[in-house]
Amino acid sequence: MATAIEAITTLLTLCGLAYLLLALWSARDFGRHWRRRDAVPYTPDVSILKPVKGVDPRMYAGFVSHCQQQYAGAFEIVFGVSSIADPAAAEIERLREEFPECPIRLVECSEHLGTSGKVSNLVQMLREARYAHIVINDSDICVSPHYLTHVIAPFADARVGMVTAPYLGRAVPGPNGITGWSKLESLGISTDFMPGVLTARKLEGGLRFGLGSTLAMDRTALSKAGGLEPLVEFLADDYELGKRIAAAGYRVELCAEVVETTVPAYDLRGYWDHQLRWSRSTRDSRKLGYVGLGITYALPWAMMTCIASGFELWSFTLLSIVLLARVSVALTVGVGILRDEQVLRDLWLLPIRDLWGLVFWIWSFAGDTVLWRGERFRLQDGRIARVQSA
Template sequence: MAIQVVMVLLTLSGLAYLLLALWGARDFGRSGRTLSGFSPDVTILKPVKGIDPRMYAGFVSHCRQDYAGRFELLFGVSSLSDPAVAEIERLKAEFPDIAIRLVECSERLGTSGKVSNLVQMIASGTYDYVVINDSDIAVSSDYLTRIMSGFADSTVGMVTAPYLGRTADQGQALTLWARLEALGISTDFMPGVLTARKLEGVRFGLGSTLAMSRAALEKAGGFLPLVDFLADDYEIGVRIVGAGYRVELCPIVVETSVPGYDFRGYWDHQMRWARSTRDSRKLGYVGLGITYAVPWAFATMVASGFALWSFTLMSIVLLARVCVALAVGVGLLRDGQVLRDLWFLPLRDLTGLIFWAWSFAGDTVVWRGETFRLHNGRLTRV
């Protein structure tokens, strides 16, 4: 009976979270911003290492911007022998009218190669505003217009953006684990972001887009203090808020590519995300476990001996979970993959709960083939 009561309470807590997520999604969906016309000149910084799926298509999307201001595109590599260099040279040849430059970042200033590159790249930038995103991000032609419009309000120090994960359409790269990864982004991670936005405001950045003024970045301490942090996007947002600025979540969606993960790749990526979140938001992360309402509802069914009322509770939870997935994944993110993989939701939530629990069992993460130990957000090589 005691186990049954605990399971019911966890299930009801998870159901309450799903209702909050729907509330947050509704609020964000109604927060459409009128474009201010503010179009400052901007430097786009893209640290790269190796070649990612659909990377070149993402590069091209940044060159095809319908933007009133000037912009330049800087790519940072740790070595000119990196395979990405050939793709950047190809891009320069295809778009000779766009200011595209390659920056060799030969120094390794910390354990995070990405942030190390950013420290060295930003000095080569020309303009007072910078936009940073990952190498595989693809954007729409109005991306810069909508992102930079947020800086018309002088209290805004950073603008970030939601994203979805794009899998391969077919073939061997369309693995179960890639589908679970993409489904989790649109129906688990992003609802959490929107719930946090509604309850406490956006106090962090998302690596899909980190747009900021140089003034805000300098007041927040710059990139150098972050060279040993895993969740650098989260940290820079926290520090910009600490410097007295606001972070705004722009209602524009960008895409990232999801590799054809095998189980090991999926496990390593999810565990890296889980442990970085655990170290960044310690108290909030403890509460994350209750958000997996579907596994808790199933546990309630088992604990009750499959009583009729437990099936009713499971039905209500499943309805709420599907509503969140459709409202955020399809309604806000326009991610058609959610409809394709909707029936994987229980499996996705079960694996999410397992990752959450197992994240407390250690402090190592695997990042681009290297193993690190994570402590208070900082990385050290194992």
């Protein structure tokens, strides 16, 4: 039995090492793609749609960053709330006063079109948008002044139907400072999630999904993909929308513009709920690919190989090689591509983050419920239904 366990963990470690090398190759390919790409001036008018609910950390700073765009075309920002009594409405009014020259509108989305309040609001906001090019992103996203310029430029190629953007998670302090749990999530985004996105892009010859950090598209591609209405029951609406636009014959482009999302000061419960929702959402969206995700946790498998082998010298050699490859991926993607300085600060947490990642991957198969904005939902084939309280 001990020999069998040792053989299994060694095989999984070697598979994980192969994945890490593939992730490095994929990151290099992404960097080379954008270095050799000629910038084509293309600045059509754009409507930015931002559904909001409540007030999140750094949300207002994200709003301000959108108002400060250095973009040659015209743009507007359309905010959507389910009720005008939402606390976010006051923040949007404050934004209007600070940036009177920026076209800002607030839409009250009173219709309830499906389980996903976010997508329900987006459907109603889209009706109010003036322009043919649409950019959707989450309420807490912070962007650079050149965000629109870089995100919209790929649409100069008529084959591009969607542009999405890589992102990093900015851990923000709570009453007791930045928590270890928020550091683990931020580290996971830059060194685990984004390398996975780049690897999927390489293996599949391009993306077949979108990232909620940025969903840019024109109305023609959106219409051919079926619009937003069919997504009102989906949890991973960003993934599903990109998938449908790709299925309609368009390219989904991952641009080089990196944006920031906010990672709150999680406690253990908050970290667990968010990571489990993320894991189960991915499991439901990419069923076959998600099954194989377990082998990507090379570092935990290498540690288990050391234990299973009785701490033989060769197992420590294998662990050292895996650790070198894992750190290389973290630095290449997290620092080299995303420019996330938090990675250097928290690099020592990589083994802990990967152990947690493996735990969430295993536990994601143990159920189909997720917690989202304080409500519990049952997840099936990407669709969500509220779980009734007993």
